[in-house]
Amino acid sequence: MQDIVNSFKSAALSIGETFTPVLKESKFRETGVLTPEEYVAAGDHLVHHCPTWKWSTASDPSKIRPFLPADKQFLITKNVPCHKRCKQMEYDEKLEKIINDDEGEYATGEESGWVDTHHYEKEKETAAVVTETSPAPAPPTAPESDDDSDGEALDLDDLIESGALDSDENDDDPNRFVNERAATLNTSSGDAAGAEVEKIRTYDLHICYDKYYQVPRLFLMGYDENRRPLTVEQTYEDFSADHSNKTITVETHPSMDLQMPTVHPCKHAEMMKRLINQYAESGKELGVHEYLFLFLKFVQAVIPTIEYDFTRAIKL
Numbered sequence: 001m002q003d004i005v006n007s008f009k010s011a012a013l014s015i016g017e018t019f020t021p022v023l024k025e026s027k028f029r030e031t032g033v034l035t036p037e038e039y040v041a042a043g044d045h046l047v048h049h050c051p052t053w054k055w056s057t058a059s060d061p062s063k064i065r066p067f068l069p070a071d072k073q074f075l076i077t078k079n080v081p082c083h084k085r086c087k088q089m090e091y092d093e094k095l096e097k098i099i100n101d102d103e104g105e106y107a108t109g110e111e112s113g114w115v116d117t118h119h120y121e122k123e124k125e126t127a128a129v130v131t132e133t134s135p136a137p138a139p140p141t142a143p144e145s146d147d148d149s150d151g152e153a154l155d156l157d158d159l160i161e162s163g164a165l166d167s168d169e170n171d172d173d174p175n176r177f178v179n180e181r182a183a184t185l186n187t188s189s190g191d192a193a194g195a196e197v198e199k200i201r202t203y204d205l206h207i208c209y210d211k212y213y214q215v216p217r218l219f220l221m222g223y224d225e226n227r228r229p230l231t232v233e234q235t236y237e238d239f240s241a242d243h244s245n246k247t248i249t250v251e252t253h254p255s256m257d258l259q260m261p262t263v264h265p266c267k268h269a270e271m272m273k274r275l276i277n278q279y280a281e282s283g284k285e286l287g288v289h290e291y292l293f294l295f296l297k298f299v300q301a302v303i304p305t306i307e308y309d310f311t312r313a314i315k316l
Helices: 002-019 036-049 121-131 156-162 180-195 232-236 265-281 288-299
Strands: 054-056 074-082 097-099 114-116 201-210 215-223 248-252 259-263
Touching: 036 054, 036 074, 036 201, 036 288, 215 232, 215 265, 215 288, 232 259, 265 288
Parallel strands: none
Antiparallel strands: 054 074, 074 201, 097 114, 201 215, 215 259, 248 259
16 A cells, blocks of 8 residues: 555656746745755765766766766765675664754654754764773683594605605695594584575665755665675565664655665655754854765664765764
8 A cells, every 4th residue: 555655656756747847046044945056066076085976977868867967967986895784783763853943842742853862872882982991801721632633644664665755646636635523623614604604685865856855865776695686575674673664665766767765755855944043052053065974874864784885973
């Protein structure tokens, strides 16, 4: 049922975008929206400071959006690691922060703010490092190997007399003098190490410009450890439970002929305005060129396990 609703919304918004005029006047401080020119300026700044992000062209000339440069249709970063599913993350309500600007207080109403589920996680990790004062205990001394006592040592004179060192047929065998017991142990430990190999998902992230809502919009394409595309159900495993099937929809990419999960932008302008105001309350002024850094911080609450790289930290 939710898929039908999402498809209907996508079709309606596509029609609405067709008749929506291109925003010309800057209003990002007042309303949190961007003009296409501001989106490009913010994208250039992101690409300059984070080389993992790059501009991309449309997949087909018919998909080129005329209000954006042909070579800057959307931003993309590839092979972003995702080591674990959201349900594997330990929930701690003390790490949450509801972003709202109502009289400087954090609202608690269901629709009144954006829940950043791991806002204080880094502070918690830093505090743990600072409070750790006692030295780490010394590792236990490994017991001496008793391999030598398990069998009789090889005698060099016996090897020479047996002709093993002169035999041409043994030249290509690198294991002819390997202790049998040691070889067995190495094979066993190798199998154990292989069983512990972590299966890491990766994501390609796309930041497009949404003409209707006049804000950046994030699309995601996920892959398993064998680079096979994830199903929609598998992708939802990497989204915060508070946002799956609500904030996340599956819609057509504006510059590619693909259906992809996307963070729906209906609340983006409102939340970006709140974040900009909070940033200003801390005595700092956010330039429009820094917009996407704040946008990525805001979106991290939706995809907390997808470790995309942005090197300029913005702290609210």
